[in-house]
Amino acid sequence: MIAHVLRSWRSLRPQEALVFVIAALLFGAIDLGSLLELNVGDELPQVLGRHLLVPLMSCSMLLLCWLPAARSSPIHPARRWRLVAATLLGSMLTIVVVYPLTQALPWPSLCEIYARTEGKFKCMDFRLSGLIGDTLWVFMPALMIVGVLEFGTLRRRQARAAQDLLREHSQLRRHALAARLAALQAQVDPTLLFDALVAIEQAYDRHDPDASARLERLIRHLRVALPRLRETGVTLAGEVELIASYLDLLCDLNGQPPTFEATLGTHPITLPPMLLLPLVQRALRLGRPTRCWLVAGPPLTLGFDIDGMCEDDAELASLRERLDVLDARLTCHSGNGRSEFALDLP
Template sequence: MIRHVWQSWRSLRWPEALVFVSAGLLFGAIDLTSLLELRVGDQLLPVIARQLSLPLISCAVLLLCWLPAARSHPAHPARRQRLVAATALGAVLSMGVIYPLAAALPWPSLCDIYAQTHGKMKCTMFRINAIIGDTLWVFMPALMIVGVLEFRTLRRRQDQAAQDLLREHSQLRRHALASRLAALQAQVDPALLFDALVSVEQAYGRDDPGASARLERLIRHLRVALPRLRDAGATLGGEAELIASYLDLLRDLNGDPPVFECELGSRGATQLPPMLLLPLVQRAVRLGHPRRCWLKAEQGITLGFDQPGLCSEDEDLASLRERLAVLDAKLVCTSGDGRTEFMLELPP
């Protein structure tokens, strides 16, 4: 218990202290307007000091009583009762501190000045009805302040919980998408493989001298594509190799794929989500007949084709943009001057 109280006091934040100090100064300044009607003379500064210091001390006592209750478990069923009890205890204790301190201070009060001005008896503080009234006067505003602070704390916790939930949801979506992309990356078109195997078999059947090279290209494609069954990530160099082996297979099947040019420089090891570039190549081959395809890594990653008009939205491009949106990445397509270029912008 003592440890909790001490840790609660040590956890005081300056905005909380500022709230109680401001409240003390406000309540102390309420009666200062009475000085305009009284002849204070050279007692002005002592009166102001007394009028402001006592409410500040009272708010300090309230703050020390409120902190342990405010630092209790936010989901505790008796939290509100604790806050009310702490505020009531603070009001009582503040009166227990203020009354003896006020009697010991040499500074006159407003009541003393008023009695002196009007020729009345000196003010007597120790009266039961005055003590009860002052306690209630402290308790009610303090309870309102505590209520406002608790409401702000509750809103802050709710906002934090909502942000944590959104962050967790985003992470789950990322993990699910990463699994999806890894599966997509591991996909090898069965029809393409079957046609390639048949082509290799036919080449050997007619004693084609290029049959061995065809088989080597098929093996190369399998060596590049199949490891993605167990690899969760990808590199730019690996994706470029996958594109090259895919286009080589198309060429062996009497197709007319584009010539692939690759300029990665020192960025071949750049990490990127899997299965982002090959679908663009497959889509370009399916929609048109580009003669050249180039992959460059400068400020961004650019995949280009020497054919315009490939920026039109379709299901494949929309699906790719959806994956990139979840990954906080962006795909920009520009078309013109006999070319189409896709610029891939990855998050830092």
């Protein structure tokens, strides 16, 4: 208990102290409004000091009682009652401290000056009803201040919770998308697989000396593609191997795939799956490139020796949508007989 109280006092933030100081000066200024009606003469500095010091002392007592309740569990069901009880305790302690303080201070108050000039009753009268009234007079505005601070704390806590939920949602979307893309990349086109098997069978029937090499290339492609089902991120070197095996397989199917060159650089690069191969497949469907190159930037650049590849279509829009979820960006430049896709990864 004592450790919690000391810890809460040490956690006082400047903004919170400023709120209590401003409130104390405001209430002191309200009392000093009577200076317009009274002639205090040479006692003005003492009156000002008294009517500013007393509210500051009161707010200090309230602050010390409020901090342990404010630093208690934010989700405790009795938190509001703790704050009310702490404010009431602070109001009572304020009266306990302020009464002897006002008696000890040699500086006169506005009430004493008014009573002296008008011949009225004494200002400080130690009656029970007076003590209760003064306690309530401190408690009500103090409760308003505590309510404003608690509302601000609740707003900040809700804002942090909302930001945490948004970050968690974004991470879940990324993981889900990466897993889905890995599953897509692990899928082998059944038509491509069937055609490759038929071509290999025909090569063996013809006693083609290249039949065994064709089978090895198919096995290589399957070994590269299928294990990606368990991966949510791949290396650039792995993507290069996948693209190369895919183009080699097309070459065995009497196709005319482009030659492929890759410059990987010295540092390994990790990227989400199913980003580069769809661009290669799209280029083969839209045109007949004879050369394809990959440069590990940044940005990561995939180029073809034909132009006109930058026009938006459903495939490119789908790829850009995936990249938006991954906080990545894809740009395309076409002209002079070439098209280059630049991929900026986070």
